[in-house]
Amino acid sequence: MKQGRIVRYTAEQLRKLPSDTDWARVNAMTDEEIAANVASDPDAWDTPPGFWDDAMLVYPPHKKVITLGVDDDVLAFFKRQGKGYQTRMNAVLRTFMVHKSMTANRKKSGGAKPVHGLAETQAPYRAGKKAKRRTAKP
Numbered sequence: 001m002k003q004g005r006i007v008r009y010t011a012e013q014l015r016k017l018p019s020d021t022d023w024a025r026v027n028a029m030t031d032e033e034i035a036a037n038v039a040s041d042p043d044a045w046d047t048p049p050g051f052w053d054d055a056m057l058v059y060p061p062h063k064k065v066i067t068l069g070v071d072d073d074v075l076a077f078f079k080r081q082g083k084g085y086q087t088r089m090n091a092v093l094r095t096f097m098v099h100k101s102m103t104a105n106r107k108k109s110g111g112a113k114p115v116h117g118l119a120e121t122q123a124p125y126r127a128g129k130k131a132k133r134r135t136a137k138p
Contacts, residue, residue, distance in 0.1 A: 063090075070089075
């Protein structure tokens, strides 16, 4: 990772950055104009009825702090990837766990079936969220 291209901003600095949006034009639009713009946007789509009915907010499982011995070259490899190397190491271990669990489940049942709870715990990692685990409908 090339450090020269990484730029960090505080929330206050982000608020001060210029916007490419013409807010005066947006604020002057009528509801009909907004609806027409949405209708003409190929990336916009209506959410079908019931789309969010089964939606759940899922947080990752709690982390347990441990001492783990790893080979020097393995640690060096992950550290070279930059900040967050421990999170990436956890993601690699989680991917291995999911694969092994699904393989074991497939052997037991004779077919591929999801392992209970793995999909739910995997989604927040892909989203980059960190929080205590709670499950609730929005």
